[in-house]
Structures are given as C-alpha cells and as structure tokens.
Amino acid sequence: MIRALFSGKLLLVAAVVLAVLAAAPLMLSRFYVYLMALILVTGLLATSLNLVLGFGGMYQFHHAVFYGFGAYALTLMLTKTGMPAAAAYLLAPCCSAVLGLVIGLITVRLTKLYFGMLQISLGSLVWALAYRWYSFTGGDDGIHGIPIPDLLYASTSAYYFSLIVVAASLLLMYLIVNSPFGRIFQGIRDNPERCRAVGVDVVRHQLAGQAIAGFFAGVAGTLFVTVEGSVFPELMFWTLSLELIIMCLLGGWFVFLGPMLGAAIIVTLRTFVGIYTEYWTLVLGVVLMLLIFFLPEGVLGFALGKARPAAAEAVGEK
Amino acid sequence: MLRVEALRKSFEGFVAVNGARLAVDEGEVVAVIGPNGAGKTTLFHLITGQLPPDSGSIRFRETEIAGVAPHKICRMGVARSYQVVNIFSRLSVFDNVQVAVLARRGKTFNLLRPARTMAVSETRQILKSVGLGDKADRVCGLLSHGDQKVLEIAIALGSRPELLILDEPTAGMSPEETAQTLRLMKRLVAEFGLTILFCEHDMGMVFSIANRIMVMQQGQTIAEDAPEAVRSNPRVQEAYLGETAPC
Amino acid sequence: MEFASNITAAALFQQVLVGLSRTTILFIVSSGLSLVLGVLRIPNVAHGSLYMIGAFLTYSIATAAGSGAFGFAVALLLAPLGVALLSFAAERGLFCHLYEREHLMLLLFTFSMTLVFNDLVKLVWGSDYRSLTAPGFLQGSFSISGLPFPRYNLFLLVVGPLVAFGLWYLTNRTKIGKIARAAAVDREMVGAVGINVSWVFAATFVIGCYLAGLGGALVAPTQNITQGMDHTIIIEAFLIVIIGGLGNIWGALLGALIFGLTDSLGILIWPQFAIVFPYVAVVIVLLFRPKGLLKSTW
Numbered sequence A: 001m002i003r004a005l006f007s008g009k010l011l012l013v014a015a016v017v018l019a020v021l022a023a024a025p026l027m028l029s030r031f032y033v034y035l036m037a038l039i040l041v042t043g044l045l046a047t048s049l050n051l052v053l054g055f056g057g058m059y060q061f062h063h064a065v066f067y068g069f070g071a072y073a074l075t076l077m078l079t080k081t082g083m084p085a086a087a088a089y090l091l092a093p094c095c096s097a098v099l100g101l102v103i104g105l106i107t108v109r110l111t112k113l114y115f116g117m118l119q120i121s122l123g124s125l126v127w128a129l130a131y132r133w134y135s136f137t138g139g140d141d142g143i144h145g146i147p148i149p150d151l152l153y154a155s156t157s158a159y160y161f162s163l164i165v166v167a168a169s170l171l172l173m174y175l176i177v178n179s180p181f182g183r184i185f186q187g188i189r190d191n192p193e194r195c196r197a198v199g200v201d202v203v204r205h206q207l208a209g210q211a212i213a214g215f216f217a218g219v220a221g222t223l224f225v226t227v228e229g230s231v232f233p234e235l236m237f238w239t240l241s242l243e244l245i246i247m248c249l250l251g252g253w254f255v256f257l258g259p260m261l262g263a264a265i266i267v268t269l270r271t272f273v274g275i276y277t278e279y280w281t282l283v284l285g286v287v288l289m290l291l292i293f294f295l296p297e298g299v300l301g302f303a304l305g306k307a308r309p310a311a312a313e314a315v316g317e318k
Numbered sequence B: 001m002l003r004v005e006a007l008r009k010s011f012e013g014f015v016a017v018n019g020a021r022l023a024v025d026e027g028e029v030v031a032v033i034g035p036n037g038a039g040k041t042t043l044f045h046l047i048t049g050q051l052p053p054d055s056g057s058i059r060f061r062e063t064e065i066a067g068v069a070p071h072k073i074c075r076m077g078v079a080r081s082y083q084v085v086n087i088f089s090r091l092s093v094f095d096n097v098q099v100a101v102l103a104r105r106g107k108t109f110n111l112l113r114p115a116r117t118m119a120v121s122e123t124r125q126i127l128k129s130v131g132l133g134d135k136a137d138r139v140c141g142l143l144s145h146g147d148q149k150v151l152e153i154a155i156a157l158g159s160r161p162e163l164l165i166l167d168e169p170t171a172g173m174s175p176e177e178t179a180q181t182l183r184l185m186k187r188l189v190a191e192f193g194l195t196i197l198f199c200e201h202d203m204g205m206v207f208s209i210a211n212r213i214m215v216m217q218q219g220q221t222i223a224e225d226a227p228e229a230v231r232s233n234p235r236v237q238e239a240y241l242g243e244t245a246p247c
Numbered sequence C: 001m002e003f004a005s006n007i008t009a010a011a012l013f014q015q016v017l018v019g020l021s022r023t024t025i026l027f028i029v030s031s032g033l034s035l036v037l038g039v040l041r042i043p044n045v046a047h048g049s050l051y052m053i054g055a056f057l058t059y060s061i062a063t064a065a066g067s068g069a070f071g072f073a074v075a076l077l078l079a080p081l082g083v084a085l086l087s088f089a090a091e092r093g094l095f096c097h098l099y100e101r102e103h104l105m106l107l108l109f110t111f112s113m114t115l116v117f118n119d120l121v122k123l124v125w126g127s128d129y130r131s132l133t134a135p136g137f138l139q140g141s142f143s144i145s146g147l148p149f150p151r152y153n154l155f156l157l158v159v160g161p162l163v164a165f166g167l168w169y170l171t172n173r174t175k176i177g178k179i180a181r182a183a184a185v186d187r188e189m190v191g192a193v194g195i196n197v198s199w200v201f202a203a204t205f206v207i208g209c210y211l212a213g214l215g216g217a218l219v220a221p222t223q224n225i226t227q228g229m230d231h232t233i234i235i236e237a238f239l240i241v242i243i244g245g246l247g248n249i250w251g252a253l254l255g256a257l258i259f260g261l262t263d264s265l266g267i268l269i270w271p272q273f274a275i276v277f278p279y280v281a282v283v284i285v286l287l288f289r290p291k292g293l294l295k296s297t298w
Helices: A008-027 A030-053 A064-080 A085-107 A112-132 A155-177 A180-190 A192-197 A202-228 A238-251 A258-276 A280-294 A309-313 B040-047 B070-076 B093-104 B120-130 B145-158 B175-192 B203-209 B227-231 B234-240 C009-040 C047-064 C069-093 C103-125 C151-173 C175-185 C187-192 C197-222 C229-244 C249-269 C276-288
Strands: B002-011 B014-024 B029-033 B055-060 B078-081 B163-167 B195-199 B212-217 B220-225 C141-144 C147-150
Touching: A008 A030, A008 A155, A030 A155, A030 A202, A030 A238, A030 A258, A064 A085, A064 A112, A064 A202, A064 A238, A085 A112, A085 A202, A112 A238, A112 C229, A112 C276, A155 A180, A155 A202, A180 A192, A180 A202, A180 B093, A192 A202, A192 B070, A238 A258, A238 A280, A238 C103, A238 C229, A258 A280, A280 C103, B002 B040, B014 B029, B014 B040, B014 B195, B029 B040, B029 B203, B040 B163, B040 B195, B070 B078, B078 B145, B093 B120, B093 B145, B120 B145, B120 B175, B145 B163, B145 B175, B175 B195, B175 B203, B203 B227, B212 B227, B212 B234, B220 B227, B220 B234, C009 C047, C009 C141, C009 C147, C009 C151, C009 C175, C009 C197, C009 C229, C009 C249, C047 C069, C047 C103, C047 C197, C047 C229, C069 C197, C103 C229, C147 C151, C151 C175, C151 C197, C151 C249, C175 C187, C175 C197, C187 C197, C229 C249, C229 C276, C249 C276
Parallel strands: B014 B220, B029 B195, B029 B212, B078 B163, B163 B195
Antiparallel strands: B002 B014, B002 B055, B212 B220, C141 C147
C-alpha cells in the first residue's frame, strides 16, 4: 500500500527529514523545541483544513472550532473525569469528528459562501458557549495546569509525541487524499453536478469529509494541550480560522504539504519578528497584503472548475 | 424502457417544457430534435433528475423517477453526457472515467487504498473502446474539443448504464469526428446492448442512426415517429421552415 | 444561575430600550459594512478596525478639545471624518486595484489589513484601554418605572433613526444613491452608460467606512475602548449583514434589531449566557432563510 504511492527516493527524503526532526531536541534549546512542536501542531491543523478547503472545495470559514473543541474535549476529560489518559486522547478527536458531522449536517446542504457563513455562525455559537461557561470551561480564562500524563509532560517528550502523531496523521491524510474517496472528493470540488450524474451522493461524501477534517483538527487540538498544558477560547475564535486559510493559501492549497509550509512560515515569522519588535502583527499583515496584492490572478486562485493544465499537474500526487 | 408523459417544467413564468411525451424501448436509438430553445436540454435535465418537474411522469423500467435525485437515477442505470463539456477539468482523462467507474462499483468511501491501482483495467477498456486509449494520461484541458466530447461519453459509459442519454454529442465536431462518434454509437448499441436517447442539430447524423425521432417545439412534443414519417410531417416542416443551419 | 428571576414588565420594557440603543450602534456599523459588501462586493473585515479607530480618535479629540459637550461634539464630527479620510486613502491606494479579485482573496486581504490596523492603533495609543466619559448632560440615568435607564442610551435612540433616515434619503432620493444601487446589481451596465463607476465605488466605500467610524465614535462613551473591539464588532456586524441579506441596508436594520434585542433580553432571561442568544437567533434565521431575511444584491 505504501509502496504503491511512494517512490524509493521519496521514502529516503522522508526518512532523512524525520531523522533530522528527531535529532532536533538534542541540538536545540527548549524554546526552539517548543517552537517546532507548535509548528508541527499548526501544520497538522492547516493540513486538516486543506482536506476540505483545497481538496474538497468547501468554504470552510471556521475550521478552528473543531481544533478548540478537541482541545477542550481532552482537557475536560483529563480534569473532570477519571478516564485513563490514553482513552481521552483517542476519544477527544472523535468528539471533534462528531461536531464536524453535526455542524456539517446543518451546513452542507448550502453551497459555497452560504455554507461558510452558516459555519461561522455555528462556530461562533460554540465559541460563545465556551467563553461564558465559567464553571465548565473556565470561561474566558480557559483552563490551565492541565494534568498531562507524566510520559508526555516534559517539553522534549511533548515534542516527540507531537512528531510521531503528526507524521502518522499526515500519512493517513495523504492516503485518504489518494484513495477513491479522495478522488471523488476532488471530483466534487471540480464538478459536483457531474458527480451526481455518475451516481455519487455528494452530500454524504461532503459530510464524511467534514468528519475526517474535524477528526484531524481534534488531533491537533489534543497535541496543543499536550504542548501548552492549557486551553482557552481563543482556539475557537474566527481570527484563527482565517489565519489557517491564509496558511493554506501561502503554502499552496493544491499541494499536500503546502499548508504545512504555510504554517511553518507564519509561526516562524511571528516568533522571530516578535523577538525584534512587538509589532510583528504589522509585519505579518503587510507581508500578506503584498502577497495577495501581487499574486497574479488565478495562480493560487480558488479556480473551481476552470481548466488549468499547470495546476492540474500540481495536484498533490506523487 | 423509458416513458415520459405530460411533462411540464417552467422557470419563473417561462414554460420550458409543456406537456412533452416520449417513449424509448430497449435497444432503440431515439433522437429528440427541435429548434433552439425547444426545451430539449431541459427535458434531459428532467429525465436525469437534475431538475424536478412541475408535473407529469417519467418512468424508467416501470419505476417512477420524476423528481428523484440524480445520483439515484444514475444507479438505476441511466447515464448522460452534456452538451457543454462538463468534465473534471483538473483530472486526467483516465481519472475522469475512473471516477465514474469507482462510483458505480461503490468504492467511493474507500479511504486507504491508492486510487490509482483500482479499476484500472475497466477504465482503460472504456477509454480504448471510445478511441481515447492512448490519451489516457493527458490532462483534459489539453484535449481537442472533439476529444473532450468523446470523453463526455466515456465518463457516462463508466457508469455501465442501460440507457445512455447524449446531449448533442457531435456539437462542434469536424465531419470526421462526427462520423467516428456515429460509428461509436452504433457499436454501443450493437456490441454493448445499450439503448440510446440523444438530441442533435445535425440532421444527417440523426437520420442515419435513429430508429425513431421525437420532435419538440416550444416545449411540446409535436411528433414522435419513424424517421421517414417525421420527415414528411407537415407540422415538423413548418417548425423547421426558416431555421438557419445548426450551431 | 439566576434564570428568569428578573422578568417584570418594567424590566422587560427597560431592556427593550437598552436593546434598541444597542441596535443603533450595530445598525450604523452593519449598514456601512452592508453598503460596501453590496455595491463593491468587498467583505471588508477591516470594517471593525475602522470602528475601533473611530472610537480611539473620538477619545483623543474629545480629550484634546476639553471634555464636555463641546469636546464630544467636535469628536463626533471629526473622528468619523478621519476614518473616512483613512478609508479614502486605502481605497485609492489599494482597493481600486482589487475589484476584480475573488471574494475569498478580498476577505483575506482585508483580514490582513486588520492585522496592520491593530498594530497601528497599538503604536499610536499604546496597549492600554481608554475610557471616555460622556458629556455632562448625557451622563447619568433617569428612571423608567423605577429602573435606571442611561441618558446616553436615549441619545442613541434619537441618533439611530436619524442616521437610518439619512441613509434612506441618500440611497433612495439622491442621484448618487441611485447610481450606487444600480452599480450594486450591475456594475458593467452602469459603466456602459457612461458613469464613472470608479468614483461611485470610491464614494460608496468612503461612506460605508464613515459609518464604521461613526459607530465607533458613538460607542466610545459607553464602554472601554480596547484593542479587541474590532474583533467582536466585526463578527457581530457580519452576522447581522448575513441574516439581513447581503447588501440590503434594511436587512442590516432588521438584523441589528434581532441581534440587539436578543442580547438585551438574554440578559434578563439568562445573564451568564446573554451573548449566546444572538448567535442562536442567527443560526435559527439561517436555518430557515440561508440567504438572509431580505433580498440581497448578490
């Protein structure tokens, strides 16, 4: 199965990259290890968004909800129940998947912009609940000092855990993108009408896509909790959702590892520019504005259904 | 196999289809002709479930399919091609047909197997039978218009239909391409036992292949008969009087 | 959890009035957003930033001009104009080159602008929040059936309909209004008739942003002027515009009413979760009318 998708050369490159990433904590200070863990987590989140955004063509305007929901789910399970940690870690992403299904059931019958807008309102509703429910979610303070299992508590351990989980998740998502489901899903992006005409139940597939994307966003949420030890409502705020879309745009949303690249760029920029000036948001904003302004029309455009041979060849298949 | 009766569809006051009727028997090749705006494409949309009719009945093999969702109608054995090329522009020729084959085989929720290894021989077979075998890996945007129209048919074939509905299959094609498509259609009926319902403006092509012809004008069926009878039908002649050459 | 423990006729009446005064601010901001969205098809996320800048400017001008009625009046006059000027520069410098872009790109572009504006505000005014007290005669409250009703809210209840009337007059009775409405529906046709669409767009954009600034100016005495203002108002404004119908000013009014009233009545029914009520209302509206309550220009 893996053999069929990856050439020997690619496997070698992947092995080298993983080796380098695994060796990183031995060479870098704790701060950089933390930073890299954050990049991995954000990259996973952005990739999960791109499943439905770039590959599915859905206007996923509030993906952060599933991220925050997974983070809160894990936190609440660890702090309020006596559940074994392993079970909590497995269950939390499933909660996000369920949320993805529930919100999807409400939104998927709409198309494009209206889908996105209803998702924003539902997502904002969930955020508002978390924001105000002091007794349960900690309200706008969030929850801190979460009892992460000892095995994963240290900065390095959290990093290795993230590395393993992210690598596994990326592999799974890559398989999904290249599976029959992935093909159909991309077909739905390009031509939902034709998909129906060849017997594809578009709504059902889109729901499945939402659940899968939600699941992996939830995984990213659990990793965040592991790395940070805290959870707060900002994880579900709309600004994060838009930032994620920008990450996908930046890295290239028709390329599988594009969002990961975009996430790395933005997190790195934020951190390093932040060292020199407290106005790093300004720098980020200007860079993004320049990028969007000067990007020739349609190169990274959301050109649904437009025949673009160059872009077609760049579709994330190796 | 297909029975359409008293079908009506209007859009905000404009009546596109006004009491159309049609009968297609197994193994037949039936053509729908009529001036531009007669409602042919709308009729096809109604039959394939893309639009729900206001009233009337569409029966496929004794099952009422009026208003049924398009993907369900396809699963019953009806596939179509489109007048304006409506393919998966970002995928290759092979991938386009493979989508239809995978959908037919019910493999669309398979999450982990690599798609490129699935349904390969069936897809290649279909491409070969329509003459696109050597262009399988090309990206659709690079195909000629004629080849894209043939791809349209290939995708429809991926669903292994019993009834194939073709909306102007030779529109915009050169004479050689038209002749090739004609031969393909004849082979589909003879070798694969398909029933074909199509609409066209190219009268020469229609008369050389159709067993029966249905004539539409302003949304109504004004004639439904064997080709010769239709040719000499005064109402039909009147409808086409002054018609300029097809686009 | 005090659930529905405060509902009396008086409290209801008072909260309705509070809700209506909140509606004023929401309507003014949302109508500006709707105007820009409807005519220029730009989902201007930076609209919230302009609101925030309007509030900060009002603080500075009012404080500089000496607190009191005069200072506030001057601020109310100049702050929105300042915002309008800023938006004019943005439109001529940036937006007029972007009209043909896809909505998603415009959304991301304006979002990037909020990042820039946010830091610019931090640069000029620092990170601390500001407070502005209303001028003397608008301070305090008078009692309605024994419950306090702030005088400033009454001021808002007067200003609201005035602005609504002004907008109605502008869009329905003036030439530029009619042209803008036509351009909202068919910009090519308007251009074909020989009208300089570019200037129509510029004017509409500036007016829309002026409204954002005005909203910020009016809200300044009622709450802390903080950095996060832009984020909260913009999601509210967008949701209001969405439920009202994209580009429909009266839809914005309807949406603002729904939002403002559900918020204030929510305080009566379940104070802790008051902010959830408007979102629930939005979801309910969108479930039944996904394209908004009134006709959109899209």
